[in-house]
Amino acid sequence: MEMNHEQFMELALQEAEKAVKQGEVPIGAVIVKDGRVVAKAHNMREQWLDATAHAEVIAIREACEKLHNWRLSGCTLYVTVEPCPMCAGAIYNSRVDTVIFGCRDNRAGAVESLFNVLSHPLLNHQPQVIGGILEDRCAAVVRDFFADCRAKEK
Amino acid sequence: MEMNHEQFMELALQEAEKAVKQGEVPIGAVIVKDGRVVAKAHNMREQWLDATAHAEVIAIREACEKLHNWRLSGCTLYVTVEPCPMCAGAIYNSRVDTVIFGCRDNRAGAVESLFNVLSHPLLNHQPQVIGGILEDRCAAVVRDFFADCRAKEK
Numbered sequence: 007m008e009m010n011h012e013q014f015m016e017l018a019l020q021e022a023e024k025a026v027k028q029g030e031v032p033i034g035a036v037i038v039k040d041g042r043v044v045a046k047a048h049n050m051r052e053q054w055l056d057a058t059a060h061a062e063v064i065a066i067r068e069a070c071e072k073l074h075n076w077r078l079s080g081c082t083l084y085v086t087v088e089p090c091p092m093c094a095g096a097i098y099n100s101r102v103d104t105v106i107f108g109c110r111d112n113r114a115g116a117v118e119s120l121f122n123v124l125s126h127p128l129l130n131h132q133p134q135v136i137g138g139i140l141e142d143r144c145a146a147v148v149r150d151f152f153a154d155c156r157a158k159e160k
Numbered sequence: 161m162e163m164n165h166e167q168f169m170e171l172a173l174q175e176a177e178k179a180v181k182q183g184e185v186p187i188g189a190v191i192v193k194d195g196r197v198v199a200k201a202h203n204m205r206e207q208w209l210d211a212t213a214h215a216e217v218i219a220i221r222e223a224c225e226k227l228h229n230w231r232l233s234g235c236t237l238y239v240t241v242e243p244c245p246m247c248a249g250a251i252y253n254s255r256v257d258t259v260i261f262g263c264r265d266n267r268a269g270a271v272e273s274l275f276n277v278l279s280h281p282l283l284n285h286q287p288q289v290i291g292g293i294l295e296d297r298c299a300a301v302v303r304d305f306f307a308d309c310r311a312k313e314k
Contacts, residue, residue: 057230057254058212058221067212076211091277092253095246095270100211113282116249120282121275123245128267128274 011084011106014038015140018084018108021048021061022147028053032147035061035085037069037078037102044081045069061085062093066100077101086144088115088137094123097133104134108144165238165260168192169294172238172262175202175215176301182207186301189215189239191223191232191256198235199223215239216247220254231255240298242269242291248277251287258288262298 014036021034025048037045045068050059062085070076082104083097089107094116097105105124107117116123117135125132168190175188179202191199201218205211216239224230236258237251243261248270251259259278261271270277271289279286 051230055228055230056221056224057232058217058224058250059230060253063212067210070210070212074209076205076209076213078211090249090253091245091270091275092249093246095244095249096212099214099244099246113284116245116277120280121245121277123270123275126274130267 009041011136011139014043014082014084015086015106015108015144017043017046018061018086019140019143019147021046022086022144025049025061026147026151032151033061033085033087035065035083037065037081037083039069039073039078039081044072058092060090060093062089063096066096066102070100079103082106084139086140087111087148088117088119089123090114091116091121091123094121098123098129098131101131102133104136106136106139108137108139109141109148110137162195165290165293168197168236168238169240169260169262169298171197171200172215172240173294173297173301175200176240176298179203179215180301180305186305187215187239187241189219189237191219191235191237193223193227193232193235198226212246214244214247216243217250220250220256224254233257236260238293240294241265241302242271242273243277244268245270245275245277248275252277252283252285255285256287258290260290260293262291262293263295263302264291 022032025032047064176186179186199222204213
C-alpha cells in the first residue's frame, strides 16, 4: 500500500526526535522517490560544527550521492519546518519536484514567510509546495525544545 | 603588507579559472580571517554530482572545519559572482561579517538581484556587502565559459 504525506512526514518527525536527544534544533527531512525513502536526515549543526548542516541540505547531498545525480527530478522532499533561505535554495538547485513541509517559520522561512524562493517567477524551477502536514506536532517539537533549553539555562 | 579586496578577489578568480578546466561553471570563493586565507573553493557540482556543491558552500564548510566553529564571525567571504539563494542563506547561517562579490547575477542573485537575503530586516544577521570588485573579469570568465559550451555544442 502506498504511503501518504502524513506517513512520510511521520518519518521526518522521527528524525527531528533524534535531533532533540542530541541537543540539535529538532528539524527532520526525508526525500522520497517512487514511493521509497532515498535519504533522511536531521539538523547536525552543533555536532558537525557546520553552518550548512541543516536537515534538508544533508538529505539532498545524501540523495544526490545515492542517485548519482545532482538533479533530484522525480523526488519529493518532506521537512518538518518551512525551509530557510539556504535550504530553499538547495531545494531549488536540486530540482526537487515537490516540497511538503509541516509548520511555517515566521523568523526565517523562505518559502512563504520572508521570501518566495520556490515560486519566484524569474527562477527557472518552481517545485510544487504543500504546507501544513502534521503542522501542530512539527511546531510542538521545536517549541518544546526551546522551552526546555530556556528552563535549563535558569 | 595587508592584502586588499582586489588581491583576495584575484585568488577567487584563480579558483574560478580552475573550474573552467574541469568543466564546472566557473565561480570561485575565498574566506579570509585576520588577513589570512582560511578556505578557498570553486564550484564542484558536476564532478561531485552534488547540487549543493557551489563555491561558497564548500568554502564555508571548509572554514567551519578549520576554525572548529559553525560561526564564522570575523570572516570575510569573497566570491566572483553574486550568491544564489542557497549560498546567500549559507552565508547568513554562518554569520560571516562581510561579503565581497564581483559581478551581479540577474538570473538567480539573492543579495540584490532577486532577493535581499543578506539585508532582510527580519533576519537577525546582516553582513556588510560590497559588490563590483573586479566586476568585468568576474563576469567575463562565466560569459566565456558559456560561449565556449555553446560553440562546442554546434
